[in-house]
Amino acid sequence: MRVKCVICDTIESIEDHLPSAKKLRNRPIHTYMCDECRARITEKTEKRVNTGQFFVYRSGKQKEWL
Incomplete structure (x- = not known):
């Protein structure tokens, strides 16, 4: 199956038979x-989490991620 990345448009x-397909x-x-792209986003998210200023807002309450 041919797929295209939504961020960098590589094919x-x-x-x-893979579950993702x-x-x-x-x-x-x-x-x-x-x-x-997945590795780059994961790395940048981990950096933001480690700053202590990264929060995930769910159901109107402020919760700290990790």
Whole structure:
């Protein structure tokens, strides 16, 4: 299955039998993100969490993430 990263628009091939391919096929709302973009976002999020100024707001209450 050919997929396109939503951030950097690179086109990659993934196996048809993988769970991520099934999600993309059956639920078009799911999007694909390449490993490089996923690693970059994870790294930047971890840096923000480590500053102590990163909060996730859910159901109207302020909660600290991790």
